Amino acid sequence: MIDDLMTTERLYYDDSYTLDFNATVLEQTTYKDRPALVLDRSYFYPEGGGQPADSGQLNGVNVLDAQTREADRAVLHILDKPLTDKQVEGQIDPVRRTDHMQHHSGQHVLSQALSQAAQAETVSVHMGADTMTIDVNRNGLSPDEWLAVEALANRIVLEDRPVRAWFPDPAELATLALRKLPDVAGKVRVVDMGGFDLTACGGTHVARTGEIGVIKVVRFERRGETTRLEFKCGGRALEDYRDKNQVINLLAAEMTVGYRDLHESVKRIQSENKALKSELKAARERLVDSETLVLLANAEILGDWRIVTQAFDGRDPGELRLLAQKLTAHPGVIALLGTAGDTAQIIFGRAEAVPVDMAQVLKVALASLKTDRGGGRPNFAQGGGVPATLDEVTAALRLAEQTVREQA
Ligand SMILES: [Zn+2]
Secondary structure (H helix, E strand, O other): OEOOOOOOEEHHHOOOOOOEEEEEEEEEEEEOOEEEEEEOEEOOOOOEOOEOOOOEEEOOEEEEEEEEOOOOOOEEEEEOOOOOOOEEEEEEOHHHHHHHHHHHHHHHHHHHHHHHHHOOOEEEEEEOOOOEEEEEOOOOOOHHHHHHHHHHHHHHHHOOOEEEEEOOOHHHHHHOOOOOOOOOOOEOOEEEEOOOOEEEOOOOOOOEHHHHOOEEEEEEEEEOOEEEEEEEEHHHHHHHHHHHHHHHHHHHHHHOOOHHHHHHHHHHHHHHHHHHHHHHHHHHHHHHHHHHHHHHHOOEEEOOEEEEEEEEEOOOHHHHHHHHHHHHOOOOEEEEEEEEEOOOEEEEEEOOOOOOOHHHHHHHHHHHOOOOOEEEEOOEEEEEOOOEOHHHHHHHHHHHHHHHHHOO
């Protein structure tokens, strides 16, 4: 995995804790159109093995990224602006480095715990700025298995075991039972988590398992034959706990229950909400029923017909349609309804035997509102959708009523 011939001496292999160092610039180059430097020695970890690169500074210039150049395995320090100095002083961002050390070490421990407590072998690992995930070769784990995995992993943390990373010679390497075999030929670096897990890895790790702080699986999802689990260690786990605690405390105070009763409270509110919705629907219907009777009592009588002309302000079109249906269920009724607002609506209906085409009458009302959006059948028509005041809607209904009267 590690070549003997390396342009840059990788100091982080033997020491993950030194964050300030001096180096000589060997080459000024570019990486994807950004200035980049090759140094003779560096503590910067270049992206690789599922671990993102360190960030930091060289002589005060920001190092945005570090990458390995394939051709000679030189470490490219990618900068946000050019730097021409021959000697540089490097500083690595301590927060990001510590976070990576905790999570990379935590991943080794968790992968071994998954193997021992759930016979789930790690198939891939992804480490991002916010989330760290492990994919295992099992389709789901039982709640008991999750508990056992987490308990075992955290026992290794609490035992504060020493962590050792070294380059064994081929004879020694042959005797080591590695969890994960190296994926690249060459010199192999081995990481030993205090006798619990032995694996090939080139990343930065803590010196003792206690520094991982805590290992918490926060989420898992089945993905076909594998399961992806997201976990958090140390500082990130504390931050996650703080965030979730704040949300839970807010909710519990809002609902005036203990946090363990939150789920029950939410279920109760959901079912109350459902019951209220159907009660509201029934109450609305009763209201429309009595409104129908009042409107019918005040309807204009024209021979066998009764004309109801009524404009409203900001009324729900669905409720207006219901009102039109109820009205026109009575023989001889013509309902000319409308509602004003940003999207005014005109709703016309008539009882079965009335020989008036409501779609034609609608056109008159829509023309008055200066739109032609709408249509329907001889017994029911609807249109509008443009802004109109109550006066404008009333005027449109009056014109429609006049058209109806002419057909009597
Ligand atoms: Zn590692």
